[in-house]
Amino acid sequence: QVQLVESGGGLVQAGESLRLSCAVSRTIFAINTMGWYRRAPGKQRELVAAITSGGSTNYADSVKGRFTISRDNAKNTVYLQMNSLKPEDTAVYYCNAHNIATLLSYWGQGTPVTVSS
Numbered sequence: 001q002v003q004l005v006e007s008g009g010g011l012v013q014a015g016e017s018l019r020l021s022c023a024v025s026r027t028i029f030a031i032n033t034m035g036w037y038r039r040a041p042g043k044q045r046e047l048v049a050a051i052t053s054g055g056s057t058n059y060a061d062s063v064k065g066r067f068t069i070s071r072d073n074a075k076n077t078v079y080l081q082m083n084s085l086k087p088e089d090t091a092v093y094y095c096n097a098h099n100i101a102t103l104l105s106y107w108g109q110g111t112p113v114t115v116s117s
Contacts, residue, residue: 004028004095009111012085016115020080022095022108029071032106033098034078036069038091038113045094049080063089085115 008020020036035050049059049069057069068081078095095108 004097004106004108006093006095006108006111009093009113011114011116013116014086016085017081017083018085018113020082020093020095020111020113022078022080024076024078024095024097026076028097028106029073029076029078031099033100034069034071035096035098036078036080037094037096038089039094039110040088040091043091048093050098051078082113085113087115087117089113090115 003025005023006020008018010018012018031053033050033052036048037045038048039045047060048063049057049067051057051069051071059067066084069078071078090113092110092112094110097106
């Protein structure tokens with residue numbers, strides 16, 4: 001019943017753009033903060049961007065100004081628009097739903113993004 005399904009990853013050249021999508025079950029989408037995390041090879045998973053049910057956002061310093069997180073309530077979907085991609089953005093990107101009150105988190109399986117120089 002708790003489903004998060006990412007899509008939109010792929011291989012692009014530096015400077016190009018991608019948009020990731022995360023389709024979320026209705027009940028989870030309605031009450032949780034949504035976020036995008038990424039894990040590069042040999043590194044810890046890090047928060048890329050997050051958006052609350054009220055629309056407040058925050059971003060990692062490394063992506064601020066280049067990435068935009070948004071949500072479509074009609075489609076129960078959260079997006080990550082990634083512009084001006086850099087090789088260091090290469091990672092597997094994971095969609096996350098986090099409930100502030102209960103501290104429960106749910107994860108998608110990830111979608112890989114590779115940025116060539």
